[in-house]
Amino acid sequence: MAAYVPSHELIEHIESGQTWAIARMITRAEAGATEAREAIGEIYRKAGRAHIIGITGVPGSGKSTLVNKLAEKLRQNGRTIAIVAIDPSSPYSGGSILGDRIRMADLVLDPGVFIRSMATRGAVGGMAHCALDVVDILDVAGFDTIIIETVGVGQDEVEIAHAAHTTVVVSAPGLGDEIQAIKAGILEIADIHVVSKCDRGDANRCLTDLKMMLKDGLGSSGIDHWHPPVIGISSYADEGFEALIEALAAHKDSSVNSQRREDIARFRLSKAAETLLLEEFRNFLDITASAQKLAARKGDPYSLALSLIEDFKNENT
């Protein structure tokens, strides 16, 4: 990998599973390089085989530790695994510290596992902008299961549910009462609920709260025939993972159908259009004059934004 290898030439190396080519292509997807866009398009058309699992939950709920153990168990069943671990970018410097790998140390030497850390770079839904391009690259590279671990999320970052085949929401004991469990947002998107750290005494309470919520008819993930199970696990005591793997397989068989694929495609399409449109809009935009007007209270945000959009439209007709 000495000289610059053009992106379209990387594709065959990716298909034959060459780690360096996979890694390099991910870097280019992340950089949003125009040179790579065509190759990423070709990769998209070739992808579509892997089971894509999203793992989300609040910071410190045990996502990385769970992913480490889950991947280990899936490997024992002979499946190859790629992990995309997302951590936040600094809102000030744009830099990041990506530390999810630390908890996945058991997997590193296994050639059937590929781990990539990513920063959010200002994306707010819990994922990085190009995370799905990265998933396609890993899919074409032949990994059977691709796990996306989102940043530690709050109550409202639900983008993963539009992008993954199966969404696992990890809750940790001791973080809230049953009212937290009936609120809108993150708990609603789960195809599978996991309560982590079940070696702790207060875990039963958390399990009960979630089960009650589901019994009350709240928190269904919008699919009639699928009832999200609540699974207690302990990475420490190595418990609950068989149930989780069974639930993942059951969800894949029953719910990853053409409708689900179309929903994901719909999300991808509007996301891509949004990205390109925003890029063009920002390149065109000089908001200084409008911002000064706004600061001086000589206009209001909506009218000024509307007139910017009008200018943009006129420019493009």
Next chain:
Amino acid sequence: MASTAIRVLLAKVGLDGHDRGIKVVARTLRDAGMDVVYSGLHRTPEEVVIAAVQEDVDILGVSLLSGVQLTVFPKIFALLKEKNVNDLIVVAGGVMPDEDVVAIKKMGVALVMLQDTPPKEIIASLQQLVAERGPR
């Protein structure tokens, strides 16, 4: 949303539990806008090289305060050669004797930053090394 943040893997290798320095460096680089992957403690050369390749980092920075630089770096460079990686910039940080600095530079370490290196100098040196390497 095109961005080309410099990617760095910071690694602790061997039985060396001193991680205050590497954490300060990690924050320094984060605040300079870089994406910093941290390996955690007690990694082997092989684990570090595999991580560097998967993460496709521009720079591998190894922190050593345990005196094993003459053991660790030959292994790292042998593994990089075996994996055909030749555009990775390898740097070292920590505390070590002057003659070891000369020795590991001969092996291919691009830069050795000892304990008295100011944060600004670390940032500038790394940025310069990546600029000199050129696009990849």
